[in-house]
Amino acid sequence: MFVAVKGGEKAINNAHKLLAEARRGDTSIPEISIEQIEQQLSLSVDRVMSEGSLYDRLLAATAIKQARGDLIEAIFLVRASRTTLTSFGYSQPLNTSEMQVLRRISATYKDLPGGQVLGPTFDYTHRLIDKNLEQTNNFPTAIKAPASNEATPHVLGLLSDEGLMEQPPTDTDAEPNDLTREPLSFPANRDTRLQSLARGDEGFLLALAYSTQRGYARTHPFAGEIRIGKVAVEFTPEELGFTLELGEIEITECEMVNQFTGSKNTPPQFTRGYGITFGQGERKAMSMALVDRALRAEELSEDLVAPAQDEEFVLSHCDNVQATGFVEHLKLPHYVDFQAELELVRKMRAEQNVGQSQTSEAAE
Amino acid sequence: MTQIKPEKTNRQNWMAVLAKANWTDLAMLWDDFGNKPDFKILRPAETGLIMLRARTGAVGAAFNMGEATVTRSSVVSDSQIQGHAYILGRNGLHAEVAAEVDAALQDDALHQVVMARIINPLKTAASNKKHQAQQKTAATKVDFFTLVRGED
Secondary structure: OOOOOOOOHHHHHHHHHHHHHHHHOOOOOOOOOHHHHHHHOHHHHHHHHHHHOEEOHHHHHHHHHHOOOOHHHHHHHHHHHHOOOEEEEEEEEOOHHHOEEEEEEOOOOOOOOOOOEOOOOOOOOOOOOOHHHHOOOOOOOOOOOOOOOOOOOOHHHHHHOOOOEOOOOOOOOOOOOOOOOOOOOOOOOHHHHHHHHHOOOHHHHHHHHHHHHOOOOOOOOEEEEEEEEEEEEEEOOOOOOOOEEEEEEEEEEEEEEEEEEOOOOOOOEEEEEEEEEEOOOHHHHHHHHHHHHHOOOOOOOOOOOOHHHOHHHHHHHOOHHHHHHHHHHHHOOOHHHHHHHHHHHHHHHHHHHHHHHHHHHHHO | OOOOOOOOOHHHHHHHHHHHOOHHHHHHHHHHOOOOOOEEEEEEEEEEEEEEEEEHHHOOOEEEEEEEEEEEEEEEEOOOOEEEEEEEOOOHHHHHHHHHHHHHHOOHHHHHHHHHHHHHHHHHHHHHHHHHHHHHHHOOEOOOOOOOOOOO
16 A cells, blocks of 8 residues: 655655765766776676667666666666667567677587687686786787688587487567567467576576576586677668668577487487577576576476476566566555554454463463 | 578668768768768658567577667758668767768769778778787687597
8 A cells, every 4th residue: 555655855856966976986086988888897788788688888888887887777777768769670580600709619519610719708717806907008918810711600500410409499470479568478488488588687597597507407408509799680671671781789699408308209319498698698698598498398398396497487587677676665665554564463462462361360 | 591691782781881880980981071962851860679589599480689779860862862771879970971871872973982982991991890800819719639648
């Protein structure tokens, strides 16, 4: 129950001014620019774009600045901002086979056509704080080597040729479901699940993915391929009637290879899970691929035993904007609700007291 | 599951170059371009969203992965040629200039000089940038070798 409570207006206005000052911090230190955030905190920007479900680097950087670096708050701002824009339509599906690769690794094959390139990775760093970063203008430059024009086909395609790898579902005539238009409902199709996971919270998906590795729905995964790079965005405006390239975006893609399934009619073959994020989001893409695979339990006739296999549990709780909204709404005034509870507990105690005194009277 | 894609038309190619161009470079080149036709705005720059689609398992059925901001604009030149632009992001000026250059490129009298002075330099800049990135990536390529241990 809600009743209007007045009197907070001045406090709220002043709190927001205080917030603005706190956001700015010590004014003897230069103010951070949107461009600095976009360039130098680029993985924060990538996460805000992915979970905000909107690719726009400078918008995400602005949201991070406004949110004082609180990424879930920034994601909330980005989600709110998209509701003010009209939709022009749907892109052509991204062709990730034609990616300009910045990183590409496989834990299943050593020698890949096109090779394995590490790119700008934290892997193999010693995770010691680098004191050099306390200084400015102090960084090494990247080394160059002759670029190759070799194609980089998807690794799992190599196994598909032998029939050892299940094929992903192919295009149907049905339009993929769109969660920005149709609310989530169950049972959810794989397209809906993938959209939901793509905007899902990295921490939540990471924990679920980890749970599958620890035995809560084992899927025996291998990282078949992880690739990061630039892909073209293509779109066909109705009024022009031909396909345009609107620019390039950076994405991370992960394909997990998992243990076999088979039936009377199909010989055993590897199964797979898929993960994709905006920007560089390797941890999220890997987690998404593991959870995507775990959510296919029913389709693959596996025992349903763990949270990561329960689509209603996973999809209803992976959205951090919804989650934070509901958890944080507990801060709002619930004075009347609480008053009712107070009266109830007093009444219960009073009844108990009466009961007890009657029992003790009877005993005397 | 490789799809054979139709060859891109010249117009698709130059529109892609304009969309991907660095805005500062494009603005400078178009500013320096003398004798531009006059343009009227048909559709002022408008920013909206497109839903980006990806494929299940990279090559399978499509799903909606998330949106991107897109800005579009349409202009018409004094010789009644329409130019259009759709570009990622929210830069309205970029979309308007891209639409103007698109119109100019469809004008036979201007086509060659606009290609030479706008599109080709932008293409060179983009391919240099891409090449630099590819060279730095190539330096991180892993050269596997196997250590043989023990005696056979």
